[in-house]
Amino acid sequence: MITLLDYGAGNVRSVINAIESLGETVKTVAAAEDIASAEKLVFPGVGAFGSMMQILRAKQFIDPLKAFLASGRPFLGICLGMHALFEFGEESFGTQGLGIFKGEVKRFTTDLAVPHIGWNGIRAHQSSRIFNGLRGDEKFYFVHSYHVVPEEKDVILTTTNYGYEFVSAVQRQNIIGTQYHPEKSGAAGLRLLKNFLDTGAAPVRPSLNLQTTRLAKRIIACLDVRANDRNDLVVTKGDQYDVREQGEVRNLGKPVELAHRYYEEGADEITFLNITGFRDFPLEDMPMLEVLKQTSRRVFVPLTIGGGIRDFTDAQGRRYSALEVAAEYFRSGADKISIGSDAVLVVEEYLKTGQATGHSAIEEISRVYGSQAVVISIDPRRVYVPKAEAVPHVVIPTTLPGPNGEAFCWYQCTIKGGREGRPVDAVTLAKVCEKLGAGEILLNCIDRDGTNSGFDLELIRAVKSAVTIPVIASSGAGCAKHFLEVFTQTQAESALAAGIFHRREVPIGAVKQYLQGKVEIRPNL
Ligand code: 1PR
Numbered sequence: 001m002i003t004l005l006d007y008g009a010g011n012v013r014s015v016i017n018a019i020e021s022l023g024e025t026v027k028t029v030a031a032a033e034d035i036a037s038a039e040k041l042v043f044p045g046v047g048a049f050g051s052m053m054q055i056l057r058a059k060q061f062i063d064p065l066k067a068f069l070a071s072g073r074p075f076l077g078i079c080l081g082m083h084a085l086f087e088f089g090e091e092s093f094g095t096q097g098l099g100i101f102k103g104e105v106k107r108f109t110t111d112l113a114v115p116h117i118g119w120n121g122i123r124a125h126q127s128s129r130i131f132n133g134l135r136g137d138e139k140f141y142f143v144h145s146y147h148v149v150p151e152e153k154d155v156i157l158t159t160t161n162y163g164y165e166f167v168s169a170v171q172r173q174n175i176i177g178t179q180y181h182p183e184k185s186g187a188a189g190l191r192l193l194k195n196f197l198d199t200g201a202a203p204v205r206p207s208l209n210l211q212t213t214r215l216a217k218r219i220i221a222c223l224d225v226r227a228n229d230r231n232d233l234v235v236t237k238g239d240q241y242d243v244r245e246q247g248e249v250r251n252l253g254k255p256v257e258l259a260h261r262y263y264e265e266g267a268d269e270i271t272f273l274n275i276t277g278f279r280d281f282p283l284e285d286m287p288m289l290e291v292l293k294q295t296s297r298r299v300f301v302p303l304t305i306g307g308g309i310r311d312f313t314d315a316q317g318r319r320y321s322a323l324e325v326a327a328e329y330f331r332s333g334a335d336k337i338s339i340g341s342d343a344v345l346v347v348e349e350y351l352k353t354g355q356a357t358g359h360s361a362i363e364e365i366s367r368v369y370g371s372q373a374v375v376i377s378i379d380p381r382r383v384y385v386p387k388a389e390a391v392p393h394v395v396i397p398t399t400l401p402g403p404n405g406e407a408f409c410w411y412q413c414t415i416k417g418g419r420e421g422r423p424v425d426a427v428t429l430a431k432v433c434e435k436l437g438a439g440e441i442l443l444n445c446i447d448r449d450g451t452n453s454g455f456d457l458e459l460i461r462a463v464k465s466a467v468t469i470p471v472i473a474s475s476g477a478g479c480a481k482h483f484l485e486v487f488t489q490t491q492a493e494s495a496l497a498a499g500i501f502h503r504r505e506v507p508i509g510a511v512k513q514y515l516q517g518k519v520e521i522r523p524n525l
Contacts, residue, residue, distance in 0.1 A: 001024075001025055001026075001027055001039060001040075002019050002024050002025070002026050002027070002039075002040050002041075002197065003026075003027050003028075003029060003034060003035070003037075003038035003039070003040065003041050003042070004016060004019070004026050004027070004029065004041075004042050004043075004044070004046075005028075005029045005035065005041060005042070005043040005044075005061070005065075005081070006028045006029065006492055007029075007055045007056060007059060007061065007136065007387065010061075011289060012044050012046065013026075013296060013331070013332075013333055014042040014183045014184060014296055014300070014333060014335070015078065015183045016028075017183070017296055017297050017300075017333070018182065018183035018189070018190060018193055018300055019042065019169060019183075019193065019197075020297075021190065021297070021298070021300070022190065022194050024196065024197060024509060029061075030035040030059050032059070032061055032063075032064045033064075033388055035061060035064035035065055035067075035068050036064050036068070037242065038068060038073070039073060039074075039174065040073065040074040040075075040076075040196075040197060040199075041068055041073070041074070041075050041076070042075075042076045042078070042081075042445070043075070043076070043077045043078065043081035043084065043255035044078040044079065044080075044081050044181075045077065045078065045079055045080025045081035045082070045083060045084055045400055046079075046080060047093055047096070047370075048080075048091055048435070049080065049083055049084075049089030049091040049105060049146070050089065050091060050095045050345060052083075052084060053084070053089070053095050053096065053097060054095075055346045056084070056393065062098070064164070065098060066098060066100070066198050067115050068275050069085075069098070069100050069175055072173065072174055073195065074174045074176075074180070074199050075175045075176065076176050076177070076193075076196050076464060077175075077177040077178075078177075078178055078181060078183070078211075079143075079144060079178075079179060079180075079181060081177065081214045082148060082169075082170065082177025082178060083097065083105045083146065083148060083177075084097050084098050085097065085098055085100045085101050085148075085170070085175065086098075086099070086100075086101050086102075086103050086104055086105055086148055086150070087099045087101075087102060087103060087104060087144070087234075088104040088105065088270070089104065089105040089136060090104060090105060090106045090107060090146070091105065091107065091146055092372050099168060100102065100175065101150055101151075101152065101155055101172070102150065102151035102152055102373075103148060103149050103150040103151040103152070104148075105146050105147070105148050105149070106146060106147065106148075106149050106502055107145055107146050107163065107269070108145060108146070108147065108163065108166075109163075110162060110163025110164060111163065112162060112163045112470050112498065113469060113470060114145050115143055115144055115145040115370075115371070115372050115439070116142050116143070116144060116145070116162045117142065117143045117372055117407060117439075117440075117470060117495065118141070118142065118143075118216060118218055118268075118470075118494075119139035119140065119141055119142075119185075119198075119215070119216040119218065119268055119522040120139055120142050120160050120161075120162065120163075120168075120180075120213050120214065120215045120216070121137065121138070121139050121140075121160060121210055121213030121214065122138075122140060122141065122158035122159070122160055122168055122180070122213065123158055123159050123160065123165075123167065123210050123211075123212075123213060124136065124157070124158055124205050124206050124222070125156045125157060125158060125159065125268070126154075126156070126157055126171070126205070127203035127204055127205040128171050128176070128203050128204075128205075129195050129196070129198065129199070129201040129204070130157075130169075130176060130196055130204050131192075131195070131203075131205060131206050132190060132191075132195045132198070132201050132202075132204055133191050133195070134188060134192070134206050135206060135207065136206030136207055137210065137523065138185075138523075139163055139185075139188070139216055139522040140178075140180035140181070140182070140188060140189060140192075141163075141180060141181050141184040141185045141186075141189070141301070141302060142160070142168075142180050142181070142186040142445075143181070143372050144179060146168050147166040147167060147168070147328065148170065148177070148179070149166075149167065150167055150170060152326045153170065154172075155168050155170045155172050156169075156170060157169040157171040157176070158178075159213075159517060160179070160180075160213045160269040161212050161213045161214065162215065165212075167179075168180060169190045169248075174199070176196060182196075183298070183300060184300060184301060184302050184335065185301075185467055186263070186300055186301050186522075187300075190300060193247065199305060199502060208285050210400075211377065214520045215520065216268070216520050216521050216522045217256045217487050217492075217493060217494065217495070217515075217519050217520060217521055218268040218269055218472075218493065218494035218514070218522075219266075219267060219268050219341055219483065219494040219495060219496075219497075219508055219511055219512065219521070220267065220268060220270070220271055220463060220472060220494055220495070220497075221259075221262035221267040221269075221270055221271070221496070221498070221501050221508065222270075222271045222272075222273065222495070222496045222497065222498040223235045223258055223259060223270070223271065223273070223498070224236050224237060224238070224243070224270050224273050224275045224498060225254055225255050225272055225273065225274055225275065225288065225307075226243070226249065226274070226275050226346055227275045227276070227287075228248070228249040228251055229248065229249060231408075233254075233255060233287045233288070233291065234249065234251040234253070234254070235250060235251075235252045235253045235254070235255050235258050235502060236249050236250045236251065236253075236275070237250055237252055237450060237498050237499050237502055238250075238450055239449070239450035239451070239452070240418075240446055240447065240449050240450060241418040241446055241449055243275070252502040252503070253502065254290055254313065255272065255291045255295070256294045256295050256298075256492065258502070259272070259295045259299055259303075260295070260299055261299055262297050262501060262508060263298070263299040263300070264379055264415075265507055265508040265509050266315075266508050266512055266522070266524050267301060268301060268302075268346060268494070268522055269301055269302045269303070269304065269494070270295070270299060270301060270302075270303050270304070271277055271304040271305075271338070271442070271496065272288070272291065272295075272303070272307075273305075273306045273307050273308070273338070273340075273377070274288050274305070274306065274307025274308055275284075275307060275417055276307070276417075277306070277307025277308025277309070277340075278307070278308060278340070278341050278415070278417060279416070280308065281308060281312050281314065281320075282307060282308040282309075282325055282328070282329070282466050283312075283320060283324075283325060284314070285329055289328060289329070289332045290303075290332075292305055292332040292333045292334055293332045293333055295321040295333065296332070296333025296334075297333075302335040302336065303333060303335050303336075304334065304335065304336040304337070304338050304375055304376050304442075305329050305334045305336075305337055305338065306337065306338030306339065306340055306375070306442075307338075307340070307463065308325065309322050309325050309326055309338070309339045309342060309361060309365075309475060310322050310325070310336055310339075310341070310342035310361060310423070311361070312325070313412070318394070321361075321364070322342065322361030322364065322365065323361070323364045323365055326361075326365045326369070327368075328435075329444060330369060330373070335372065335373065336373045336374070336375050336439075336440070337365065337369075337373065337375065337377040338370070338376070338377045338442055339361055339365075339374070339375070339376055339377065339438075340376075340378075340379060340415070341415035341416055342361050342427060343361075343362060343376045343377075343378075343429065343433055343438075344413045344414075344415050344422050344424055345415070345422075346360040346361065346362060346433075346436070347413075347424055347428070347429050347432045347433065348389035348422065348423070348424055350370065350422070350432050350436070351428070351432070356435070356436055360436060360440050360487045362374060362433060362436040362437050363378070363436050363437050363464060366437030366438065366439065367437065368438075370439070371437050371438065371439035372440070373439065374437060374439050374440075375438070375439065375440045375441070375442050375443065375472075376429070376430070376433040376438045376439045376440070376441050377442040377444065378413060378426050378430065378441060378442065378443050378444060378463075379413065379414045379415075379417070379418050379444050379446060380411035380412060380413055380414065380425075380426040380443075380444070380445060380446065380459065381411070381412050381414060381418070381421065381445075381446040381447060382409050382410075382411060382412075382445075382447050382456075382459075383409060383410050383412050384398075384401075384402025384403070384404070384408070384409045385406055385409065385410065386404075386406050386407075386408065388408050390408070391410060392410075393410040393423075393424075393425035393428065394410060394425045394426075394427035394428055394462065394466075395408050395409065395410045396408065396409060396410070396458060396462050398458055400458070409458075410425045411425055411426035411427070411459055411462070412424075412425065412426075413425065413426055414446065415431050415475070418446050426443070426459065426462075426463055426521055427462050427463055429462045430443075430466055430467050431466050431472075434467045434468070434469050438469065439469055439470075440470045440471070440472065441463060441467065441469060441470070441471045441472065442472045442473060442496065443459065443460060443463055443473060443492075444472055444475045445459055445473055445474070445475040445476065446472045447475075448475040448476030449475040449476065450479070450498075450499050451473075451476055451478070452478025452479075452499065453476050453478060453480060454474065454476050454477070454482045454485060455473045455474075455475065455476050455485065455490075455495070456475070456476065457474045457485065457486065457490055460473045460486065460490040460492050461489075461490050461491075464490055464491045464492060465491075470493035470494065471491075471492045471493060471494075472492065472493070472494040472495070472496050473486045473490065473492040473494070473495045473496065474495075474496040474497075477495065477496075477497035477499075477500055477506075477524075478500060478505075478506075479500070480506060480510055480511045480513075480514035480515070481514070483495050483497075483511050483514070483515060483519075484514065484518055487515070487519045488518075488519065509524050512524050
């Protein structure tokens with residue numbers, strides 16, 4: 001029996017799922033006595049340091065936690081759960097932590113994008129049972145803006161490089177803390193969790209002790225999901241967003257099964273897009289929530305879900321906010337949500353006044369769940385113009401001239417799955433969304449979607465150079481070489497594909513094999 005400290009600040013479902021997948025049962029802490037009687041305690045902290053400590057105090061968990069930590073029983077703190085072990089958190093003006101380890105928690109001071117998001121390596125500084133069976137070049141999933149700075153060097157278990165070397169795990173006897181999320185780190189993460197639970201295992205040090213670690217470029221599998229004409233929920237795929245073939249919605253498989261296949265093949269993340277979400281309301285479309293719940297029980301990499309995230313009033317006049325819709329997705333197992341159509345309308349409103357309302361879906365969801373949890377999915381279409389001043393939008397010169405020899409183009413944002421063009425360009429949209437609190441851009445391209453002709457590098461460069469948040473290049477992947485192109489000829493942090501994976505033309509493993517040694521990636525197992 002593993003006891004899990006959930007203090008009610010966020011989604012701990014994925015940690016429970018990961019532990020249960022190892023054949024263990026999980027009991028969540030309901031009262032202080034549950035901490036006192038725990039055999040092994042896992043503490044996956046979520047949110048901000050100050051509010052975490054405040055809730056722990058209000059629930060009178062501090063003393064039982066300190067008593068547990070002094071007892072020598074096994075403790076694993078994940079992310080903020082590790083931060084809690086230290087004396088002070090800079091994030092909340094010097095809020096006091098549990099003070100088990102001397103030192104503090106500081107914000108990253110680097111020119112690189114913060115939060116540090118994605119798969120990075122670990123360098124071992126001491127032996128530990130958690131390294132059993134790990135090679136040493138595995139990567140783990142990080143998502144954080146703060147890191148610990150221990151005063152006592154002997155507690156440092158691993159370090160990781162992001163602009164500089166920071167402490168990514170600590171251990172003293174049976175107290176272990178990791179900055180990375182084992183529950184989202186695929187097979188290596190599950191192994192690490194299993195090692196933590198296996199208290200009898202001997203401490204080892206991974207054979208390969210890397211001198212420096214690097215953040216990997218991510219390969220993402222995307223599943224466009226909708227009900228077909230027989231009302232079965234299927235993964236479909238369009239050609240330039242047209243998903244019908246001879247009148248029928250293309251059926252490329254079942255969502256949960258396909259997601260699991262991609263997880264096993266080495267996808268670094270999985271994205272589900274509920275492509276009819278703009279007209280069906282997701283909270284009435286329960287199958288999608290069920291897909292997410294089932295997937296998160298078997299897939300241990302980050303999951304993103306998009307489609308229908310907006311304010312909505314149902315037939316009975318009950319109003320739901322976009323935040324409520326997102327909350328339901330998070331509760332069902334999503335790590336990030338993606339906003340499409342609504343983001344375009346929010347940006348149009350913003351551009352009228354140049355003022356944020358503070359109440360848009362982007363602002364509200366990022367305020368509660370953090371910017372790293374808010375992705376903006378852009379569906380742009382290329383519009384050719386003869387000269388740069390032709391339209392009041394961001395226009396770029398193109399090396400692929402238009403039908404009348406036009407040497408310039410702009411990228412018009414669309415809503416409702418490409419059905420309606422709007423007077424906003426993709427570069428401006430990305431910039432404003434970043435300002436409003438979005439943490440990542442999923443950059444599709446209707447012209448390239450389903451064509452296998454390669455990513456639109458001009459579009460990706462234009463958007464990437466306008467924002468500091470990570471950009472996921474999407475649409476057009478036809479072979480492994482296209483991934484190399486996008487990673488070497490643009491600054492995109494991730495690349496997403498759908499058709500080539502669904503049709504088994506190019507497996508994810510083959511893409512990674514091709515990239516190995518050319519681009520930093522999370523290696524195949
Ligand atoms: O507008 O917030 O309800 O969200 C709806 C979401 O559904 C948006 O993210 C939008 O991109 C997506 N969507 C709507 N209609 C379609 C369609 O295809 N008819 N899917 C659609 C867009 C997603 C792409 C695709 C890549 C890679 N397709 O991400 O996966 O282009 O494809 P490829 O590798 O085969 O070229 P809202």
